[in-house]
Each structure stands twice: as structure tokens, then as C-alpha cells.
Amino acid sequence: MAKRLSVIDVDLCVGCQCCMFACNRRFAEAGLSRSAIHIKSVGGFERGFVVTVCRACSDPPCARVCPTNALVRREGGGVTLHMNKCIGCQNCLKECDIGAIFWDKNMNKPVICVYCGYCVDFCPFDVIKLESIRGE
Ligand code: SF4
Ligand code: SF4
Numbered sequence: 001m002a003k004r005l006s007v008i009d010v011d012l013c014v015g016c017q018c019c020m021f022a023c024n025r026r027f028a029e030a031g032l033s034r035s036a037i038h039i040k041s042v043g044g045f046e047r048g049f050v051v052t053v054c055r056a057c058s059d060p061p062c063a064r065v066c067p068t069n070a071l072v073r074r075e076g077g078g079v080t081l082h083m084n085k086c087i088g089c090q091n092c093l094k095e096c097d098i099g100a101i102f103w104d105k106n107m108n109k110p111v112i113c114v115y116c117g118y119c120v121d122f123c124p125f126d127v128i129k130l131e132s133i134r135g136e
Contacts, residue, residue, distance in 0.1 A: 001132045002076025003115045004056035005037070012125040013049040015039055022122035034104055036113040037128075054078060054100040054113035056133060062092040062101060062112075071110070076133045081112055 020035040027034050037053040056078030063071045063079050070085035071092050088108040093101045102111040117130030 001134070002056070002074060002078065003117065003130050004078060004133050005053050005113055005115060005117065005119070006129050006131045007051045007053070007127060008129050009127060010051055011048060013039065013051060013127045014125065015041060015049045016124070018122045018124065019051075019119035019128060022119045026116070026118060033106075034111055036100075036102060036111050037119055038102065051127065052098060052100055053128075054096075054115075055098060056113075056115065061095045061097070065091040065095045067091065071112075074115075078115060078133075079112060080114075081110060083107075083109055086110070 017032065017039050019037050020032050020039060023035040023037050024030070024032050037051065040050045040052065042048055042050055058077045060073055060079045063073045067089060068085045068087055070082050071079050072082065074080045086109050090103070092110055093103060100113070104111050115130070120128055120130050
């Protein structure tokens with residue numbers, strides 16, 4: 001069954017960015033430039049944070065606009081990126097309504113959640129969770 005990352009309680013997020021660092025570490029790199037999950041302040045610590053990550057749409061608009069089929073609909077929801085087919089046109093980046101496609105400037109390719117759930121274990125406050133997608 002396909003999985004997706006869900007935001008369980010955004011009010012518990014303290015903006016530590018541990019999830020972002022964990023995601024980037026998948027590439028055996030320090031920093032945040034290749035993270036597929038982003039945490040942003042909504043304006044001051046007291047107002048909290050926004051967690052932006054792919055919601056695994058059942059009919060993903062990002063895949064529909066890909067001219068080379070580099071980004072394809074994943075069974076159950078969300079998308080899979082075939083790097084070797086991507087021409088870096090950024091159509092997908094513009095089409096995702098929630099801004100969940102980030103950009104790897106060095107590789108000139110999109111960075112999108114692969115629904116691995118690696119970040120989940122690094123969130124100290126249980127803000128995010130890997131969930132099975134049912135009936136989509
Ligand atoms: S990247 Fe955006 S449009 Fe594409 S499946 Fe994820 S949430 Fe949907
Ligand atoms: S940037 Fe790559 S994955 Fe995105 S729409 Fe263009 S070719 Fe497809």
C-alpha cells in the first residue's frame with residue numbers, strides 16, 4: 001500500500017528543522033539544499049510554523065504537466081521522479097499548488113518527497129507521520 005507523509009499536529013512544531021536536516025542526509029550531505037520537506041515560520045515564534053511537503057495527490061497536477069514523463073503518477077497517490085528523463089523545465093514546480101516541489105539548483109532537477117518516512121524518526125515532537133493511503 002502506498003504511503004504518504006502526513007502532518008499530524010503543526011502546533012507542536014518548534015521550527016527546529018530536524019526533519020529537513022534528516023531528509024537532506026539521505027544524500028550523505030550536510031545542509032538543507034536537497035530537503036523535500038520545508039519548515040517556515042508564519043511570522044514570529046509565537047505564531048508557529050508551516051510544514052510543506054508533498055501531500056501525495058491522487059491525480060497529481062505536477063505529473064500532468066511534465067512534458068517528458070519524468071514525473072509520473074505513483075499508484076495510490078503522489079509521484080515518482082525519473083531523474084534521467086527530466087529536462088529541468090520547472091513546469092512541475094509551477095503547478096504544485098502547495099509549493100511542495102523544491103529545486104536542486106546544482107542538478108537543475110526537482111526535489112520531491114519520496115515518502116520514505118526517514119524524517120519522521122528525527123522529529124522530536126511527533127509533528128509528522130508516515131501513513132498508508134487508503135481508497136485513493
Ligand atoms: S508535488 Fe504537489 S502536485 Fe505533485 S503530488 Fe505532491 S502535492 Fe500533489
Ligand atoms: S522539471 Fe523535469 S520533472 Fe518537472 S515537469 Fe519539467 S521535465 Fe518534468
